[in-house]
Every structure is written in C-alpha cells, then in structure tokens.
Amino acid sequence: MFIPESITARSALQESRGILAVSRLYALTIVLLREFTNFHFLSIPTAPVTVTSVAVSLYLGFKSNQAYGSW
Numbered sequence: 755m756f757i758p759e760s761i762t763a764r765s766a767l768q769e770s771r772g773i774l775a776v777s778r779l780y781a782l783t784i785v786l787l788r789e790f791t792n793f794h795f796l797s798i799p800t801a802p803v804t805v806t807s808v809a810v811s812l813y814l815g816f817k818s819n820q821a822y823g824s825w
Contacts, residue, residue, distance in 0.1 A: 767774075787793045 784796055788796045
C-alpha cells in the first residue's frame with residue numbers, strides 16, 4: 755500500500771467530511787427517535803455487545819501475535 759508523504763490530518767479530514775456529516779446525521783436521527791418518540795426498539799442490550807467485544811479482542815490479540823511471530 756502506498757501512502758503519499760504529503761498527507762496531513764487536515765487533508766484527511768477534508769476528504770472524509772462528507773461521510774462524517776452523514777454519520778453524524780444518522781446518529782442524531784437515531785438519538786432523537788429514541789429519546790423523543792416511542793422507538794425504544796432502537797436500544798441495544800449491553801450483554802451481547804460485551805460478550806462479542808471480548809471475543810473479538812481476544813481473537814485479534816492472538817492473530818496479531820501469530821502474525822508477528824511469523825514475521
């Protein structure tokens with residue numbers, strides 16, 4: 755992968771401002787629907803997220819260790 759040396763934080767933010775704006779608008783819509791209407795099916799239970807995040811972090815830890823060992 756080739757990354758030019760002239761890339762800066764400012765240019766990266768300028769390139770991604772469209773997707774950031776769409777993401778912010780989407781998140782704001784979800785929050786407003788959840789808080790000010792009866793759309794409580796939008797809430798996420800914490801138990802599956804916690805279990806999944808622990809499993810993914812362990813998997814990534816072992817895979818990075820394996821990749822470093824083979825290098």
